[in-house]
Amino acid sequence: MTRSVDRAVRILLALASGTPRLGVSEIAELVDIPKPTVYTMLRTLERHALVAQETEGGKYALGPAVMQLGNAYLGGSELRARSTSWAERLARQADEAVWVAVLSGADVVVVHHAFRPDDLVQILEVGAAIPWHACALGHAIVSWLDDHEREALLGKPLRRLTGRTVTDPDTLREQLAATRERAYAVEDQEATLGDAGIAAPVSDWSGRVVGALGIVGPTERLLAADRRASLTDAVRSTARALSRELGGLTSRR
Amino acid sequence: MTRSVDRAVRILLALASGTPRLGVSEIAELVDIPKPTVYTMLRTLERHALVAQETEGGKYALGPAVMQLGNAYLGGSELRARSTSWAERLARQADEAVWVAVLSGADVVVVHHAFRPDDLVQILEVGAAIPWHACALGHAIVSWLDDHEREALLGKPLRRLTGRTVTDPDTLREQLAATRERAYAVEDQEATLGDAGIAAPVSDWSGRVVGALGIVGPTERLLAADRRASLTDAVRSTARALSRELGGLTSRR
DNA sequence: GATCACCTTTCGGCTGAACGGAACGGTATA
DNA sequence: TATACCGTTCCGTTCAGCCGAAAGGTGATC
Numbered sequence: 001m002t003r004s005v006d007r008a009v010r011i012l013l014a015l016a017s018g019t020p021r022l023g024v025s026e027i028a029e030l031v032d033i034p035k036p037t038v039y040t041m042l043r044t045l046e047r048h049a050l051v052a053q054e055t056e057g058g059k060y061a062l063g064p065a066v067m068q069l070g071n072a073y074l075g076g077s078e079l080r081a082r083s084t085s086w087a088e089r090l091a092r093q094a095d096e097a098v099w100v101a102v103l104s105g106a107d108v109v110v111v112h113h114a115f116r117p118d119d120l121v122q123i124l125e126v127g128a129a130i131p132w133h134a135c136a137l138g139h140a141i142v143s144w145l146d147d148h149e150r151e152a153l154l155g156k157p158l159r160r161l162t163g164r165t166v167t168d169p170d171t172l173r174e175q176l177a178a179t180r181e182r183a184y185a186v187e188d189q190e191a192t193l194g195d196a197g198i199a200a201p202v203s204d205w206s207g208r209v210v211g212a213l214g215i216v217g218p219t220e221r222l223l224a225a226d227r228r229a230s231l232t233d234a235v236r237s238t239a240r241a242l243s244r245e246l247g248g249l250t251s252r253r
Numbered sequence: 254m255t256r257s258v259d260r261a262v263r264i265l266l267a268l269a270s271g272t273p274r275l276g277v278s279e280i281a282e283l284v285d286i287p288k289p290t291v292y293t294m295l296r297t298l299e300r301h302a303l304v305a306q307e308t309e310g311g312k313y314a315l316g317p318a319v320m321q322l323g324n325a326y327l328g329g330s331e332l333r334a335r336s337t338s339w340a341e342r343l344a345r346q347a348d349e350a351v352w353v354a355v356l357s358g359a360d361v362v363v364v365h366h367a368f369r370p371d372d373l374v375q376i377l378e379v380g381a382a383i384p385w386h387a388c389a390l391g392h393a394i395v396s397w398l399d400d401h402e403r404e405a406l407l408g409k410p411l412r413r414l415t416g417r418t419v420t421d422p423d424t425l426r427e428q429l430a431a432t433r434e435r436a437y438a439v440e441d442q443e444a445t446l447g448d449a450g451i452a453a454p455v456s457d458w459s460g461r462v463v464g465a466l467g468i469v470g471p472t473e474r475l476l477a478a479d480r481r482a483s484l485t486d487a488v489r490s491t492a493r494a495l496s497r498e499l500g501g502l503t504s505r506r
Numbered sequence: 507g508a509t510c511a512c513c514t515t516t517c518g519g520c521t522g523a524a525c526g527g528a529a530c531g532g533t534a535t536a
Numbered sequence: 537t538a539t540a541c542c543g544t545t546c547c548g549t550t551c552a553g554c555c556g557a558a559a560g561g562t563g564a565t566c
Binding site: 002003004023024025035036039058 | 541542543544545546552553
């Protein structure tokens, strides 16, 4: 492990979480690194536009280059590339928005978003990060991780996002077991009030879970008794089809 | 300057440019750092999900965390926040797609994209990076930089993207002078064949240019003799209005 | 199936580059 | 005017990063 690199990353993450603009001293305290060290690193990061300083002698913020990295990540994502057509198809079929996501630490990050066909106001959610335990996508992924990884995630503190967020490890363990059995996950207003999700895991040729695919929308539409069965089936079979495609063309190793 | 941090960033950028998946040796050669050093750094970056290793012992790629950073950047961008309503308005008025961009090294990075109102196929271009010299947005920004910064950019090698890309520094210098005078830039198929752009610089309260705003679309529509005057006026006045807004509410320093 | 070539990964001792305490100058605040 | 806190600079010390050498895998070649 390279300490300086680790520290620099922690600085970037500090800038990414919550307050977008921070001073040297604030960062130093936040990540517990001496001020001069933080300063030197910020300057180094600034060279590459990963951070930017507002006015001379002012606070620091993330720089535009991090966006280029993000874009490059999307461009290189096998999952995203292969999922677009399937997601589109499912969005039309279910008449709901479809998200494809991967796990990043304890968060689920949306890598593709197919809009609900007839929606007018569409907010692109690509790049959004949601705590894994508060969404169906997260449950779908984590339920398929091996015991060791899953327990590591259950061990971390679990934030409550709405009144309905489940944060008890034991309850989650049960839910994950159920998810594993059914091969799909359901979430009802645990991340956002009014919104629900249905998701299924996506795996690659080796059987390892690489992400999840699911639909997101208003509770009353998604979880209506008469639609639920058909929606879960649609999600599950789409995820399976996508997994098969990822498995087939073993792709560039 | 922290050497390790600089090196780590160069590794990330290498992963971001071109081939999305690289082996340790490939990276080592690309960025000219001894293999074991690259390895250690990759492992450090992997901890934070900034890079990810496909299969165990395989090649490395950017990780999902870089997307979170990108998203955080967008969320904290004053320019983006203030530009949305203006961009929307201009998109309706001009009936064309509107882009807002900032400079990142020698590239222009799109931070906001307002769709052309009646377009059906809409590709979200947020995060896209375009060499500054090949687009109106880039010209608008660079023309307003101070001499020193501008010359530094003109000194770097300028890539040709289409047959019409201007890559001669002297020609560019003239174009930039003209842009500075008119307070808007025009580009015709220099980045993409068939597409043109009209853009104007956006500055903050201190007068420093912070980005640019412009319309993008098919050459025949954008540069039609009868529309051009009204379009350039619309772009210019929108950019000015946005600048004024950024100037007014000095915002959180 | 043995050899080869190339990979990623591990190890450890040397050394110079990163670190951080202390001080500086500028700028809001009382 | 005094104070407090900021970003920034300085520079000697030291310990962490560096990287040559070697190990352990893996897939191709003959």
